[in-house]
Amino acid sequence: MITKAIKQGLTLAVVMSFLVGCSGSDTKPVENTTTGTAVTDTSASEATLSNVVYFDFDQYALTAESRAVLLAHADKLKGASVAVRLEGHADERGSREYNMALGEKRANAVRDFLVTQGVNGSSLEVVSFGEEQPAATGSDESSWSQNRRVEVKY
Amino acid sequence: MRYIISAFLFVFALSANAQNIVFVTKGIDNPTKIAVVPFAWTGARLPEDIAKIVGNDLEFSGQFEATDPERMLAFPRAEAEVHYRDWKALGSEYLLIGSITQQAGRYYASYELFDVIQQKRVFAKLTVDGTEAQLRDMAHHISDKVYETITGVRGIFSTKLIYVEAFKKPQKYRLMLSDIDGFRPRMLLESRYPLLSPVWSPNGQRVAYVSFEAENKPAIYIQDIATGRRQQMTNFRGLNGAPAWSPDGQKLAMALSKDGNPEIYVMNVLTRQLTRVTNHFAIDHEPSWAADGASLFFTSDRGGKPQIYQVNLASMQQERVTFDGDYNARARVAPDGKSLVMLNKRPGTTHHIAAQDIKSGNLRILSETNLDESPTIAPNGAMLMYATRSGGKGVLAAVSLDARVKILQPPKQGDVREPAWSPFFN
Numbered sequence: 001m002i003t004k005a006i007k008q009g010l011t012l013a014v015v016m017s018f019l020v021g022c023s024g025s026d027t028k029p030v031e032n033t034t035t036g037t038a039v040t041d042t043s044a045s046e047a048t049l050s051n052v053v054y055f056d057f058d059q060y061a062l063t064a065e066s067r068a069v070l071l072a073h074a075d076k077l078k079g080a081s082v083a084v085r086l087e088g089h090a091d092e093r094g095s096r097e098y099n100m101a102l103g104e105k106r107a108n109a110v111r112d113f114l115v116t117q118g119v120n121g122s123s124l125e126v127v128s129f130g131e132e133q134p135a136a137t138g139s140d141e142s143s144w145s146q147n148r149r150v151e152v153k154y
Numbered sequence: 155m156r157y158i159i160s161a162f163l164f165v166f167a168l169s170a171n172a173q174n175i176v177f178v179t180k181g182i183d184n185p186t187k188i189a190v191v192p193f194a195w196t197g198a199r200l201p202e203d204i205a206k207i208v209g210n211d212l213e214f215s216g217q218f219e220a221t222d223p224e225r226m227l228a229f230p231r232a233e234a235e236v237h238y239r240d241w242k243a244l245g246s247e248y249l250l251i252g253s254i255t256q257q258a259g260r261y262y263a264s265y266e267l268f269d270v271i272q273q274k275r276v277f278a279k280l281t282v283d284g285t286e287a288q289l290r291d292m293a294h295h296i297s298d299k300v301y302e303t304i305t306g307v308r309g310i311f312s313t314k315l316i317y318v319e320a321f322k323k324p325q326k327y328r329l330m331l332s333d334i335d336g337f338r339p340r341m342l343l344e345s346r347y348p349l350l351s352p353v354w355s356p357n358g359q360r361v362a363y364v365s366f367e368a369e370n371k372p373a374i375y376i377q378d379i380a381t382g383r384r385q386q387m388t389n390f391r392g393l394n395g396a397p398a399w400s401p402d403g404q405k406l407a408m409a410l411s412k413d414g415n416p417e418i419y420v421m422n423v424l425t426r427q428l429t430r431v432t433n434h435f436a437i438d439h440e441p442s443w444a445a446d447g448a449s450l451f452f453t454s455d456r457g458g459k460p461q462i463y464q465v466n467l468a469s470m471q472q473e474r475v476t477f478d479g480d481y482n483a484r485a486r487v488a489p490d491g492k493s494l495v496m497l498n499k500r501p502g503t504t505h506h507i508a509a510q511d512i513k514s515g516n517l518r519i520l521s522e523t524n525l526d527e528s529p530t531i532a533p534n535g536a537m538l539m540y541a542t543r544s545g546g547k548g549v550l551a552a553v554s555l556d557a558r559v560k561i562l563q564p565p566k567q568g569d570v571r572e573p574a575w576s577p578f579f580n
Contacts, residue, residue, distance in 0.1 A: 058459070058481075094505055095483040095497050095527055096572065097351055097396045098453055098460060100372070101409070101416040101437040104393050108414075127371050128393060132348040137322075139525065139543065 049073070052135075053110060055148040057091070060105035062113055070110060073152055074117035081123065085153040086110050088128040089135070091144035096131060103128030103150075110150045186304065188212060189221035189246035189270075193263060194231040194253035202289035204263055204296065207335075208250065211297035211311040214335060215537065216554040218301075221246045233266060233275060241270045248276070250300060260285060263292050267300055276303060290337060310334060310532045314576040315539070316342070316352045316361055317550065321568040328568070329363060331379065334575070342377065343384075352574045355399050361574070362387070362397040362406060374408055376423070387421065396440045400447050407431070407441035407450055418452050418465070431465055432472070438463075440484045445491025451475065453483040462496060476510060478517040484528065488535050495520070495529045495538055507540045507553070520553050530575040541571040 053066035088107030090099035107126040115121045136143035190209040209220030227240040252265035267276040298309030327349040332339040347366035374388040388394040392411035418431040432438040436456035462476040476482035481499035498508035507521040523542040548569030
C-alpha cells in the first residue's frame with residue numbers, strides 16, 4: 001500500500017510541476033514568483049503522505065503500512081488545532097448496514113491510533129459511509145481493495 | 155462549517171404509472187396451469203388489462219403458469235359459455251373468466267373461477283369495484299382471491315414494496331414505493347445523501363429509515379407514508395442505523411455507537427426513551443424482532459466473524475444462533491416466527507440468501523446469484539425478495555421459500571436495492 005501511496009504522491013508532484021511549467025509558459029515569462037515556488041515546495045514535501053489507509057477484507061485492524069502513513073499524519077496534527085474528519089468505508093460485499101459498522105470500526109481504529117500518537121481526540125471526527133461511496137466501482141478484488149479504506153480529510 | 159448543508163429533499167414530488175422494475179421469470183418444475191380469459195368489456199380501450207395483470211401476478215408467485223391468450227379457443231364471458239374440453243385441450247387446470255362494466259364513473263369487475271379437471275365452478279361470481287385509477291388494485295384483489303382459493307394461503311398481490319434507488323453522477327438517492335409487481339412507482343423522498351435501511355411499521359402506515367441528509371451523517375427518521383410527514387428519531391454521535399419496529403409497533407430497535415462502539419438499543423417511539431441491550435467491544439448490529447417481541451436477533455462479530463445472536467429482552471441473556479458459514483448477517487424473522495432469513499457465506503463461496511430453521515438450526519441456501527443482500531419476506535411467508543447485481547446494476551430478485559423460483563427485476567435507471575415488503579394492509 002505504501003508503494004501505491006508513493007506513486008500517487010509522485011504523480012501528484014509531476015502533475016503539479018507540469019501545471020506550474022504550463023502556467024509559466026502561458027503567461028509572460030515572469031521569474032519564479034514566491035507563490036509559484038511555494039506551491040512546488042508544498043507538493044514535494046507532502047508527496048509521500050497519502051490521505052487514505054487501506055484494510056483487509058472484513059477487518060478493522062490497522063496494517064503496518066497504514067500505521068506508517070498515520071504516523072506522518074500524527075506528526076502533522078500534534079499540537080495543531082486543525083479539525084480532521086475520518087471517513088470509514090467498506091467494499092460492496094456483505095450486508096449494507098454491517099458495512100456501516102465496519103467503516104466506523106476502521107475509522108475508530110485510525111482515530112485511536114492517532115490519539116495514542118498524541119493527537120487531540122476532540123479534533124478528530126469519525127463518520128462511516130459503509131459501502132455507499134466506493135472509490136472504485138468494479139466488482140473485483142482490485143476495486144474492493146481500494147474501497148476498504150479510511151480517508152483522512154483535513 | 156466545513157460541510158455546507160444543503161439538504162435536497164422532495165416529498166411526493168414524483169408519481170408515475172410505469173413499471174420501474176421488470177420481471178424475468180424462470181420456469182419452475184410443476185406450476186399450476188391457469189387460463190385467465192381477457193375480461194369482457196364493451197367500452198373504449200381501458201388503461202389497464204385486468205386479466206393480464208392477474209395472470210402476471212399469479213406467475214410472479216412462482217406457483218402458477220398462465221395460459222397464453224393467443225392459444226385460447228374461446229373467450230367465455232359466463233358459465234353457460236364455458237366448454238371444459240377447450241381448456242383441457244390446452245392443459246389448463248383452472249379457468250378464470252370475468253367482465254367489466256361501468257356505472258357513474260366506477261368500474262365493476264365480476265369474475266368466476268372454474269376447476270377444469272373436476273369440471274365445476276370453484277366460486278360463484280364475485281365483484282370488485284373502483285375508479286379508473288384503481289383498476290390495478292382491482293386486478294390485484296382478484297389475484298389474491300384466486301391465489302388464496304387454490305393454494306389455501308393468503309395472497310400478497312395487494313401488498314406494497316419500498317426500496318431505495320441510487321443514482322450516480324450526480325449522486326442521488328430515492329426512497330420509492332411501488333406495487334409488489336414493480337408498477338406504479340412513487341417517490342417518497344429524494345436526497346443527495348445516502349438513504350438506507352427502510353422498514354415498514356407493522357400497521358403499514360409508516361416507514362423508518364436511515365438518512366445522511368443532516369451534515370452528511372446518519373440519523374434515523376420515521377415518515378408517514380400517506381402524508382409524507384417526517385420526524386427525526388435519532389441524532390447521536392456515530393452510527394445511527396438498522397431501525398427495526400417491534401411487532402406491536404411501539405418500539406424501534408436500532409444500532410447506535412454513541413458510547414463508542416456499535417451496540418443494540420431499543421427506543422420507545424412515543425417517549426423516545428432508550429434502553430441499551432448489548433454491551434460488547436465487538437460490532438453488535440442489525441437487530442430484528444422475534445415474532446413474539448420478547449427477543450431480538452442481531453449480527454455480532456464477537457466470535458471473530460459476523461454471526462447471528464439472540465438476546466432475550468427480559469433476562470438480557472444472549473446466545474449464538476448461526477454456526478453454518480463464516481458470515482451470517484442481517485437476519486429477518488419469518489412471519490410464523492419459525493425461521494430466519496439472512497445473508498450467508500460459506501468459506502470459499504460468495505454471499506447468498508439463506509433460511510435457517512430456528513429450532514433445528516438447519517440452514518438452506520435460497521439464492522444462486524452473486525453479491526446478494528437485504529432479504530425481505532412476504533407477509534404470507536411464501537416468498538422473499540432480495541437485492542443482487544446483474545449487468546453491473548443493483549437489481550431485485552424474488553424467490554419462493556421452497557427455493558424453486560428466481561425472478562430478476564432489472565431497473566431502468568438507477569441501482570435498486572434494499573427492498574422492504576409491506577405487511578398486509580387489513
